[in-house]
Amino acid sequence: MYRYDEVDHRLVRERVVQFRDQTRRFLAGELSEDEFRPLRLMNGLYIQRHAPMLRVAIPYGHLRSTQLRKLADIARRYDKGYGHFTTRQNIQFNWPELSRVPDILEELSTVEMHAIQTSGNCVRNTTTDAFAGVAADQLFDPRPYCEIIRQWSTMHPEFTFLPRKFKIAVSGSVEDRAATMVHDIGLHVSRNEAGEAGFRVIVGGGLGRTPMVGEVIREFLPRQHLLTYLDAVLRVYNRFGRRDNKYKARIKILVKAMTPEGFAAKVEDEWRHLKDGPATLRDEDVAHYASFFVDPAYLPLADEPAELTGPLAEDKAFARWFERNTRAHRQPGYRSVILSLKETGAPPGDISDEQMEAAADWADRFGFGELRVAHEQNLVLPDVAQKDLYALWQTARKSRMATPNIGLLTDIISCPGGDFCSLANARSIPVANAIQQTFDDLDYLYDLGDIACNFSGCMNACGHHHIGNIGILGVDKNGEEWYQITLGGSQGSDTAIGKVIGPSFAQADVPVAFGKIMQVYLERRLDGERFIETLRRVGVEPFKERVYAPLH
Amino acid sequence: MPRYIKDGKAQTDGWRLLRPGDDGALPSVPSDEDVIVPLAAWLQDAVRWQNRPGRSGVLLSPDDDPALLEPHLAGLALIAIDFPAFTDGRGYSLARLLRERYDYAGELRAVGDVWPDLIRSLWLVGFDAFLIKDGKEGEGGDDYNTFSDSYQVNFRQPQPLFRRRVTRP
Numbered sequence A: 001m002y003r004y005d006e007v008d009h010r011l012v013r014e015r016v017v018q019f020r021d022q023t024r025r026f027l028a029g030e031l032s033e034d035e036f037r038p039l040r041l042m043n044g045l046y047i048q049r050h051a052p053m054l055r056v057a058i059p060y061g062h063l064r065s066t067q068l069r070k071l072a073d074i075a076r077r078y079d080k081g082y083g084h085f086t087t088r089q090n091i092q093f094n095w096p097e098l099s100r101v102p103d104i105l106e107e108l109s110t111v112e113m114h115a116i117q118t119s120g121n122c123v124r125n126t127t128t129d130a131f132a133g134v135a136a137d138q139l140f141d142p143r144p145y146c147e148i149i150r151q152w153s154t155m156h157p158e159f160t161f162l163p164r165k166f167k168i169a170v171s172g173s174v175e176d177r178a179a180t181m182v183h184d185i186g187l188h189v190s191r192n193e194a195g196e197a198g199f200r201v202i203v204g205g206g207l208g209r210t211p212m213v214g215e216v217i218r219e220f221l222p223r224q225h226l227l228t229y230l231d232a233v234l235r236v237y238n239r240f241g242r243r244d245n246k247y248k249a250r251i252k253i254l255v256k257a258m259t260p261e262g263f264a265a266k267v268e269d270e271w272r273h274l275k276d277g278p279a280t281l282r283d284e285d286v287a288h289y290a291s292f293f294v295d296p297a298y299l300p301l302a303d304e305p306a307e308l309t310g311p312l313a314e315d316k317a318f319a320r321w322f323e324r325n326t327r328a329h330r331q332p333g334y335r336s337v338i339l340s341l342k343e344t345g346a347p348p349g350d351i352s353d354e355q356m357e358a359a360a361d362w363a364d365r366f367g368f369g370e371l372r373v374a375h376e377q378n379l380v381l382p383d384v385a386q387k388d389l390y391a392l393w394q395t396a397r398k399s400r401m402a403t404p405n406i407g408l409l410t411d412i413i414s415c416p417g418g419d420f421c422s423l424a425n426a427r428s429i430p431v432a433n434a435i436q437q438t439f440d441d442l443d444y445l446y447d448l449g450d451i452a453c454n455f456s457g458c459m460n461a462c463g464h465h466h467i468g469n470i471g472i473l474g475v476d477k478n479g480e481e482w483y484q485i486t487l488g489g490s491q492g493s494d495t496a497i498g499k500v501i502g503p504s505f506a507q508a509d510v511p512v513a514f515g516k517i518m519q520v521y522l523e524r525r526l527d528g529e530r531f532i533e534t535l536r537r538v539g540v541e542p543f544k545e546r547v548y549a550p551l552h
Numbered sequence B: 001m002p003r004y005i006k007d008g009k010a011q012t013d014g015w016r017l018l019r020p021g022d023d024g025a026l027p028s029v030p031s032d033e034d035v036i037v038p039l040a041a042w043l044q045d046a047v048r049w050q051n052r053p054g055r056s057g058v059l060l061s062p063d064d065d066p067a068l069l070e071p072h073l074a075g076l077a078l079i080a081i082d083f084p085a086f087t088d089g090r091g092y093s094l095a096r097l098l099r100e101r102y103d104y105a106g107e108l109r110a111v112g113d114v115w116p117d118l119i120r121s122l123w124l125v126g127f128d129a130f131l132i133k134d135g136k137e138g139e140g141g142d143d144y145n146t147f148s149d150s151y152q153v154n155f156r157q158p159q160p161l162f163r164r165r166v167t168r169p
């Protein structure tokens, strides 16, 4: 994992000093609400329903156990004892006091963390595949590039006040687990004719109220040109993106208005003046950053040790967890483990201080002190020896982080919705819980197999409902909460935006509608066909018909 | 913090910024006064502006194309870039283009909703003069030294931090 040097340390401390002064001026009445807003947003501070909300950056989802312990400590001392992991691999605290936020930031700085640019119209936290570095299908390790982008984007003097927030995702694996097609810029590995791996540059994807799949503006960007090319894209966007209407300010609108070809040409023109400049990455520069992401000291272990195969044969509950919550690893004798934060009844992504402490301990005891925050709002222990899986499972179960539901219908991605967010039209969490309760029969759930269910409390699409196989969107009708269902969204190699199936539902009817959708799937599926595959094959009609059929 | 700062020091400002009135015309001023005029007005009559007894500078709005000024840059003493709102970041890109692509060497002044908090980033992209917004002069906030370094290539530091790190002896 990346370690700060003295410059990184200094910059983060300087930022705390700056923000402490800005907060003081606001509290003293020297800065108005309007003046303070952009300043606080650039430090991750929202004013929400109950209190301020602080979003802490977890760059590309990487955490050390010491950092997670610090987050637990902050949750306990400055908040109500829990935090909320987001789809953008960050963590949010819902109840800090405004006057104490500078102290929180100071505490974070001691463990190489901050809240810089977790909000505001700037380049946000760069995200990547939660299995970066350990994934079996990886062509190159995206993490050194993520760190290079993190540094480039941090307090970039030219791009601090963009037309709108800006999100970049990077994937170095064949399978795109970073949703690169629905980011402002997606960087996904591609190969040139010589077989070298570089980036396919995708621009103008995004969700929100005008969801769009991004356009490829460069099929192959050699990796050394990453930063100069990003500068060129951002400069074109900064200059020509719309600023008159915040819903039209995203780069997707600009790309559409200019056409992808027109936009690409403008970028190439800008890039000609930047290309091969001092921001070009030399091999030694990349090697410097790659040196932070070398393999940990793996032991020479064999696959399928008796300590694993024994319990797998004897303990059905463990076998289930193994099947759903662990992933193949590049290194023999190891697996990656996903700690589910989707227990029925708990808000998706929520984690208590004790759970954070426990997960940090497992990272030390069973891994190499590292964890990841997955885009699906779960925690990942990337490197666990197979022989330790049974012991880990037993303890994770006690801490309620071993629900064997990864990838299943109850592994719901959900925004905080009306319970916390002041923009919400409807609550998300109770509906997510109702679905978890309806589908609590594990055999049934396993039979349904992989289904991505994503849930947002309003059009902003924080919970990515557009790219859920099933999406739910909270809508407001005359002050009442209603829920719209979309079907057919997906991320990854065939990214698609889901379609609304019809009129929205009252809260109590959402689980019923889900039940009907699942019936149709079970009736229509071919052998081994996943939900999304059946849906694509038979189309949305049969589902619609069943859901809206009059009751006899 | 004083109202007008150039090269890190408080200065008296001898320039008058001319903005068009409701009728679209610029206010008339004595011909020996130093004035800053909007790009469109300048381009309409560049020769006259260049030859008056007083000096003339150009005001760019955020959506102006700095390339239009390219033929005039060598003789220009001042370019001001307008920040209608401090959250409008287009002026930062214009500054870098003027400095780094078109090699403009005269005074580059930030005007409009300009606060002490923004001076450092404005300076990094090439501004050397700041007309602080009324009422913001007295505030604490930022200055050149809020941050002791920066990660990126910028006008003041053409070597990005990663490169300085790696080649450091």
Ligand code: HEM
Residues within 6 Å of the ligand: A046, A048, A053, A085, A086, A087, A088, A092, A182, A183, A206, A207, A208, A209, A247, A250, A414, A415, A416, A420, A421, A422, A423, A460, A461, A462, A463, A464
């Ligand atoms: C209470 C706190 C939150 C507020 C006020 C908030 C606000 C917003 C707003 C205004 C948008 C609009 C985006 C647009 O117009 O493009 C948005 C989008 C988004 N937010 Fe949040 N959000 C909050 C919490 C979260 C959480 C908890 C998550 C993750 C679970 C999240 C992740 C996202 C994502 C992924 C988008 C995607 C939109 C896109 O791709 O264009 N946010 N949020």
Ligand code: SF4
Residues within 6 Å of the ligand: A415, A416, A417, A418, A421, A422, A423, A424, A425, A456, A457, A458, A459, A460, A461, A462, A463
């Ligand atoms: S989707 Fe809407 S309700 Fe949910 S967190 Fe985002 S802004 Fe709030």
